[in-house]
Amino acid sequence: MEALPEFALARPRTIAELAAARAAHPDAGLLGGGTDLMVNIRRGIVAPKVLIETKGVAALRTIAAAESGFEIGASATLVEIAEHAELRRHFPGVAEAAQSIAGPTQRIMGTLGGNLCLDTRCIYYNQSQWWRAANDHCLKTTGTMCHVAPKSRGVCFATYSGDLAPALMALGAKVELLGPAGQRRLDLAALYIGESRHDGKGKGDGKNFLGLLPGEIVLRVRVEDRGGWRSGYDKMRIRRSIEYPVAGVAVALKREGDALAGLGIAVTGTNPRPVLLEGTEALLGRAPDAAGFAKLDDLVRDQIMAMKTTFTQGFYRRRVAGVLARRLVERLWNI
Amino acid sequence: MPRLLTLTLNGRARSDAVADNLLLLDYLREKLGLTGTKTGCDGGECGACTVLIDDRPVLSCLTLAASCEGRRIDTVEALSADGKLNAVQRGFHEKLGAQCGYCTPGLVMASEGLLRRDPDPDEAAIREALASNICRCTGYVKIIEAVRHAARLRAEAAAP
Ligand SMILES: Cc1cc2nc3c(=O)[nH]c(=O)nc-3n(C[C@H](O)[C@H](O)[C@H](O)COP(=O)(O)OP(=O)(O)OC[C@H]3O[C@@H](n4cnc5c(N)ncnc54)[C@H](O)[C@@H]3O)c2cc1C
Ligand code: SF4
């Protein structure tokens, strides 16, 4: 029998009980479907003393039409998101992203909250205790150096690989958080702070990649239906199942006649955060032509920074991101 | 910290004292001796540990026993009745869907979950439903035949 480290499990039923459990145990691990957290506990990467299960909180399991959009609770499962007919009709990109995650059994288990807060990944990190000990622990756990970039001076480049965040960010989604100081709402893109800058000017990195305040939890996400927007998600992986992305790209665009009137592009599987590309407005006002795609290539080249944190080379993942973005813009433009 | 866990396992209600950090997989195999459910990997990547919770496939290696309070759990041991294999087991047996057999309980349970939800799946639906389960022997072709055969056997058994 595998001896997991000792921990106590709290099983709140209401948001109030969840908040109380979190307040009593600010260092607790939140347990959604466990498809990320339980793996990391089993590999000795993390060892929280208390786990707080979120799936039993009925109020967070809902996917509901709200005013002019949708609200998805943190405990909604990936299969519920992928198969929600109304959500798919309004925001196909979100359903496509959910459908592309892991395999069917993981999607029955995994939750929105766990997917948004999915730990960043690296070939030197997502390994068993004995593997990591034999190769010297890196600084994302107990070591002092980064094996991917030995001269990183304390910065970690582990890769953010969640698929729902880019799909939601491209649509301008907002996230609602609950913490000791109450609730707050921010742009989902602002939740991700893993900039990993060497010059120390950026905020977080692959180790400290979420902008959650101490004791804060994700409650729900809200996407507005802004009218006339199309969305899609595409991702490349080594196998078609049970596999994290080589790169994943979400596009939301608005076409007015023969001109692009709005464009959001977000990329995962490359940087320590999902990247909402800056500067896409340069493509607006005309059809996506060769000049527009050249501009898009520039944006990807400047903002997508894939390091050797997976078995595929960084430069290849960046090229995949660029190709997927271009294809997806073409597909959505021609719908 | 132990707690009293009450659930329905393979059709029978039971209660056991379990520690909070006990995996469902270890509860089944080590505490109850139900070793049909297999341990294949160290973290959600192979599907050998698949069981059904309320008829849906779940990885027991990433699920805590204590999270299963009040739920209905079926393992591969639940399928045969009166010494007779059920339709999915017969499908795998008769169409050679098992070779070494290590992945088989997991694939059988994922298939059982599929057929309870969709009694007549096409090949695409079968491939999709089994995509969390790895098999290193069969090459999957025989497994897909096995599930189609199982669907026919179930339909025959249900026919008047
Ligand atoms: C073989 C395999 C392949 C996978 N492939 C992919 C993939 O391709 N793409 C992908 O995106 N994911 C993949 N995953 C990861 C995972 O299945 C999904 O990301 C899933 O959505 C995680 O959700 P969960 O509820 O299981 O997370 P959990 O493991 O329960 O939680 C993950 C993290 O989020 C935190 N958390 C959970 N809920 C909240 C909350 N409400 N507020 C704040 N923090 C919270 C947890 O504390 C933990 O740190 C894969 C997993 C496996 C095992
Ligand atoms: S990028 Fe460096 S510090 Fe971060 S997990 Fe990988 S090896 Fe460790």
Ligand code: FES
């Ligand atoms: S033992 Fe491999 S997925 Fe559970």
Ligand code: FES
């Ligand atoms: S029969 Fe051997 S792994 Fe599937």
